[in-house]
Amino acid sequence: xxxxxxxxxxxxxxxxxxxxxxxxxxxxxxxxxxxxxxxxxxxxxxxxxxxxxxxxxxxxxxxxxxxxxxxxxxxxxxxxxxxxxxxxxxxxxxxxxxxxxxxxxxxxxxxxxxxxxxxxxxxxxxxxxxxxxxxxxxxxxxxxxxxxxxxxxxxxxxxxxxxxxxxxxxxxxxxxxxxxxxxxxxxxxxxxxxxxxxxxxxxxxxxxxxxxxxxxxxxxxxxxxxxxxxxxxxxxxxxxxxxxxxxxxxxxxxxxxxxxxxxxxxxxxxxxxxxxxxxxxxxxxxxxxxxxxxxxxxxxxxxxxxxxxxxxxxxxxxxxxxxxxxxxxxxxxxxxxxxxxxxxxx
Amino acid sequence: xxxxxxxxxxxxxxxxxxxxxxxxxxxxxxxxxxxxxxxxxxxxxxxxxxxxxxxxxxxxxxxxxxxxxxxxxxxxxxxxxxxxxxxxxxxxxxxxxxxxxxxxxxxxxxxxxxxxxxxxxxxxxxxxxxxxxxxxxxxxxxxxxxxxxxxxxxxxxxxxxxxxxxxxxxxxxxxxxxxxxxxxxxxxxxxxxxxxxxxxxxxxxxxxxxxxxxxxxxxxxxxxxxxxxxxxxxxxxxxxxxxxxxxxxxxxxxxxxxxxxxxxxxxxxxxxxxxxxxxxxxxxxxxxxxxxxxxxxxxxxxxxxxxxxxxxxxxxx
Ligand code: HEM
Ligand code: FES
Numbered sequence: 001x002x003x004x005x006x007x008x009x010x011x012x013x014x015x016x017x018x019x020x021x022x023x024x025x026x027x028x029x030x031x032x033x034x035x036x037x038x039x040x041x042x043x044x045x046x047x048x049x050x051x052x053x054x055x056x057x058x059x060x061x062x063x064x065x066x067x068x069x070x071x072x073x074x075x076x077x078x079x080x081x082x083x084x085x086x087x088x089x090x091x092x093x094x095x096x097x098x099x100x101x102x103x104x105x106x107x108x109x110x111x112x113x114x115x116x117x118x119x120x121x122x123x124x125x126x127x128x129x130x131x132x133x134x135x136x137x138x139x140x141x142x143x144x145x146x147x148x149x150x151x152x153x154x155x156x157x158x159x160x161x162x163x164x165x166x167x168x169x170x171x172x173x174x175x176x177x178x179x180x181x182x183x184x185x186x187x188x189x190x191x192x193x194x195x196x197x198x199x200x201x202x203x204x205x206x207x208x209x210x211x212x213x214x215x216x217x218x219x220x221x222x223x224x225x226x227x228x229x230x231x232x233x234x235x236x237x238x239x240x241x242x243x244x245x246x247x248x249x250x251x252x253x254x255x256x257x258x259x260x261x262x263x264x265x266x267x268x269x270x271x272x273x274x275x276x277x278x279x280x281x282x283x284x285x286x287x288x289x290x291x292x293x294x295x296x297x298x299x300x301x302x303x304x305x306x307x308x309x310x311x312x313x314x315x316x317x318x319x320x321x322x323x324x325x326x327x328x329x330x331x332x333x334x335x336x337x338x339x340x341x342x343x344x345x346x
Numbered sequence: 347x348x349x350x351x352x353x354x355x356x357x358x359x360x361x362x363x364x365x366x367x368x369x370x371x372x373x374x375x376x377x378x379x380x381x382x383x384x385x386x387x388x389x390x391x392x393x394x395x396x397x398x399x400x401x402x403x404x405x406x407x408x409x410x411x412x413x414x415x416x417x418x419x420x421x422x423x424x425x426x427x428x429x430x431x432x433x434x435x436x437x438x439x440x441x442x443x444x445x446x447x448x449x450x451x452x453x454x455x456x457x458x459x460x461x462x463x464x465x466x467x468x469x470x471x472x473x474x475x476x477x478x479x480x481x482x483x484x485x486x487x488x489x490x491x492x493x494x495x496x497x498x499x500x501x502x503x504x505x506x507x508x509x510x511x512x513x514x515x516x517x518x519x520x521x522x523x524x525x526x527x528x529x530x531x532x533x534x535x536x537x538x539x540x541x542x543x544x545x546x547x548x549x550x551x552x553x554x555x556x557x558x559x560x561x562x563x564x565x566x567x568x569x570x571x572x573x574x575x576x577x578x579x580x581x582x583x584x585x586x587x588x589x590x591x592x593x594x595x596x597x598x599x600x601x602x603x604x605x606x607x608x609x610x611x612x613x614x615x616x617x618x619x620x621x622x623x624x625x626x627x628x629x630x631x632x633x634x635x636x637x638x639x640x641x642x643x644x645x646x647x648x649x650x651x652x653x654x655x656x657x658x659x660x661x662x663x
Contacts, residue, residue, distance in 0.1 A: 040615065043610075273378050
C-alpha cells in the first residue's frame with residue numbers, strides 16, 4: 001500500500017500532526033499501571049500488518065518531512081554525523097541492511113538493483129537515484145552511513161564490539177531525547193549510560209549488555225523507551241537546548257493537551273555481518289496528550305503511570321515543570337476501571 | 347534460534363585426518379556475509395539425538411555463495427566429527443546457525459600476530475581475507491606435526507606471502523613464543539587457536555611479558571546451552587512434559603500448549619521466571635537474571651535458558 005507523505009514541520013510553527021491511522025498504530029509503551037526501568041528487550045520479529053513492527057525499519061506518513069528536518073539539523077551542525085575510521089565495514093553493512101529491507105518491504109517507494117557489486121538505489125519519495133559500487137567509498141558523494149542515514153527516519157548508532165563491551169564509534173543523531181552524539185562518540189556502554197538514575201542499581205544495565213553481546217546475526221531485538229516533549233520537536237539535543245528548553249515554561253492548564261507530547265522510541269538492535277558491529281536504531285514517535293485521549297484506555301493508563309512515577313525519573317526525563325498539569329489533565333479520563341495488562345488501545 | 351537450511355555440495359580429504367566441506371543454501375539463495383573469525387554451529391541428527399558442533403568458517407567473508415568448514419576427526423570422542431567424516435555425504439541437507447563471531451579481529455589494532463596449531467588454523471583462514479583486504483600489518487605463525495598435516499600450507503603461502511611462517515614439528519622446527527612476543531610494537535594484538543597447551547603457553551607468555559589483557563585473544567568454543575533430556579511437571583496445568591536434549595524448557599512448555607510468559611528468551615529480562623515447587627536434583631541455571639543466592643536456593647528457575655538434571659522438577663504453572 002502506498003503511503004501518503006505529509007507536508008509538516010517539527011520546528012518553529014510545528015505543523016506536525018497524526019492522522020487517525022497514525023494514532024491507532026502508535027507504539028504505546030505502558031502495559032501496566034506503573035513504570036520502572038527493566039530489561040524490556042524482546043526479539044524484533046514481524047508484528048501485525050500495519051503495526052510499527054511489521055517491518056524491520058518502519059516508514060510512515062511523516063517520512064518525507066522527517067528527512068527534511070534531519071537535513072536542516074545536519075546543515076546547521078555537521079557534528080551530528082560522526083564515524084571513526086575503523087567503522088567503514090560497519091557503514092557498508094548498514095547500507096546493505098537498510099536498502100535491502102526498504103526495497104523488500106516498501107517496493108512502491110524504494111528499489112535496489114544489483115549487478116554484482118554495482119548497485120542502483122532508487123528512493124522515489126525523496127527523488128533520489130544513484131548507482132555505486134558496493135564497498136567502494138569513492139563511488140558515493142558521502143560516506144555510505146551518511147548517505148543512507150539521511151534517507152531514514154530516526155537515529156542510528158554503530159557500535160563496535162570489543163573488550164567485552166560496546167563502543168559507540170559512529171552515529172547519525174538528529175532526533176535525540178537530550179543526549180549528545182558529539183559527547184558520546186567513542187564511549188563505552190557503561191560510560192554513556194552513567195547518567196541514567198536507578199537503572200544501574202537495579203542491575204538493568206549489566207544484564208542488558210550481556211544480552212546484547214550475544215546478539216546474533218539474523219535475530220534482531222527491540223525495546224521501547226519513552227519521555228515527554230513539549231511541542232512535536234525532533235531535535236531536542238543538548239546542543240540546541242536554548243531553542244527548546246524554555247518551551248517547558250509555556251505549558252499551562254489550557255494548552256497542556258496540545259503542547260505536551262508522549263515521545264516513544266522504538267529501539268532496535270541488529271548484528272551486522274562483515275564488521276561484527278551492532279546497529280542501534282532509535283525511531284521516534286510523537287503524539288499529543290489530546291490524541292492519546294481519543295483512546296480512553298490509553299488516557300487512563302497514562303494517568304496512572306504518570307501519577308505514580310518515581311521522582312528521580314520525573315526529573316531525569318525533564319518533566320518537572322509540567323508534570324502536575326499533565327496529571328491533572330489526564331485525571332478527568334480516569335474512572336478507576338481495572339485495566340488488563342497490555343498496550344492495546346481498545 | 348534462527349537456523350539456515352544448507353546442503354553439502356563438496357567434500358574433500360585434505361590431510362589424513364581432515365575433511366573439508368562446502369555448503370550452499372538449500373533454496374539456492376545467498377548465504378549471509380560474515381566477519382573473519384566467525385563460526386557456525388552444525389546440527390547433526392545422530393540416531394535421533396541432536397549433536398551441535400561449532401566449526402569456523404574458512405572462506406572469504408566477502409563470498410556469500412558458499413560456506414566452507416574443515417573437520418578434524420576426533421577418534422576418541424562421541425561427538426559429531428566421526429559422523430561428519432563417515433556419514434555426511436554430498437547432497438545431504440544440514441541445519442546450521444547464522445554465523446557467530448567470538449574471535450574477531452581488533453579493528454583498532456596496529457599489528458596482528460596470529461598463532462595457529464594444527465586444525466586451529468581454521469578461524470584464521472577468514473581473518474586473513476579480512477586482513478589482506480584492509481592491508482593490515484600482520485604475521486601468521488602456523489605450527490603443525492609433519493608436512494602431510496599442514497592442511498592449508500600451500501594455499502596460505504599463496505594468500506599470505508611473506509606474512510606466513512611455518513613450523514613443522516617432525517623437522518624439528520619450533521615456534522619460540524618468548525622471542526616472538528617479546529619485541530612487538532605498542533598496539534599489537536595476539537590471537538591464538540590450537541591445542542590447549544599451545545593456547546595456554548601463548549596466554550602465559552604474553553601475560554608474563556606484560557601484554558594488556560585486551561590485546562590477547564584466544565578462541566574458546568562454547569556450544570549453545572543444550573543438555574540431557576529431562577522431565578518436568580506443571581502443577582497447575584497438571585501435566586508432565588518431556589524436555590528433549592535440543593529444546594529449551596520454555597519451548598517444551600509451549601509445545602505442550604501451555605501458555606508461558608517470556609520476553610527476551612535469553613535469560614536476562616526476568617519475565618519467564620517460574621517458581622520451583624519441588625526438585626530432587628541439581629538445577630542448571632544458565633541465566634543472568636537470578637542472583638547467586640536465588641540460584642542456590644532452588645526456588646526459582648528461568649525456563650528460557652535453564653535446565654534440570656534430576657528425575658523430578660515440579661513447577662508452579
Ligand atoms: C546499544 C545501544 C544503546 C545506546 C547507544 C544507548 C544510549 C543511551 C543514551 C545515550 C542514553 C542517555 C543517557 C543520558 O542521559 O545521557 C540512554 C538512556 C537509557 N538507556 Fe540506553 N542505549 C543503548 C541500549 C540500551 C538498552 C538495550 C537498554 C535496555 C535496558 C537501555 C536502557 C536505557 C535506559 C533505561 C535509559 C534511560 C532513558 C530514559 O529514562 O529516558 N539502553 N541510552
Ligand atoms: S524470557 Fe527473559 S529471562 Fe527468560
